[in-house]
Amino acid sequence: MLPAALPAARRALLALPPLPLPPRPPLPAARGLPAGLRALGTGPARRSEALAGAPLDTAAKEYSPKVRQLVRDIAGLTLLEVADLNALLKETLKIPDVAVMPAAAAASHLPAQAAPQEEEEVVPLKKEKTHFTVRLTEMKATDKVKLIKEVKNFVPGVNLVQAKKLVESLPQEIKANASKEEAEKIKAALEAAGGTVVLE
DSSP states (O other): OHHHHHHHHHHHHHHSOOOOOOOOOOOOOOTTSOHHHHHHTOOHHHHHHHHHHSOOTTSOOOOOHHHHHHHHHHHTOOHHHHHHHHHHHHHHHTOOOOOOOOHHHHHHTSOGGGSOSSOOOOOOOOOOOOEEEEEEEEEOGGGHHHHHHHHHHHSTTOOHHHHHHHHHSOSEEEEEEEEHHHHHHHHHHHHHTTEEEEEO
16 A cells, blocks of 8 residues: 555655745846846956966966965975974964875775775785895904905994904994995995895
C-alpha cells in the first residue's frame, strides 16, 4: 500500500507551481546610455574600455618599489628571523594555526569511489644517507708520516704534533657531518696515505 501511494505523492509535488522569486533591485542608471544598455551596464564603448584595461597574461607584471624592497628584505632574513616573522604576522593578522595533513592522511579522507580499482603495493623508500662521519681506524706503521700530514690537512686547526697524537691514538674521528663527496675525498686521501677509513 505504501509503495503505490509514494509515486502518487511525487506526482502531486511535481504538479505544484514553482515558488515566486523576490523581485531584483534595479541596477544603477548610467548617464548618457540608452535605456536598454543602461539596464545591462555594458555598451560597446564600455566593453572596449574593459578589454583595453584588462591585463594580458603574457605581459610581465610590474611591482611597486615598496613591494620589491619588501621582497629583498624578506629574502635576506635567516630561518629564525623568518620563523619570528611568520609568528608575528599570524599574531597581528589573527590567522589561526592550521594543522597540515600528511598526504597519506589526506588520501584516506577521499571517497572510496575515487580509489583506484587495483591497489598498488606501497614500497617504503630507503632514505639515502647524505652526511657521514669519517673515522680513521687503523694505519700502516711504514706510512705513519704520510698519514700524519694528510690528517693535518683535513682536520682544521691541528698542527703536526696534534696530528701525530691523533694518528697514534686510533680509532679517531677525522671529520663529522661531511657531505658524501667530501667524505669520499677524505677517505681516498687517507687510504692512499696508508690508513684504514670507515664512513659512518
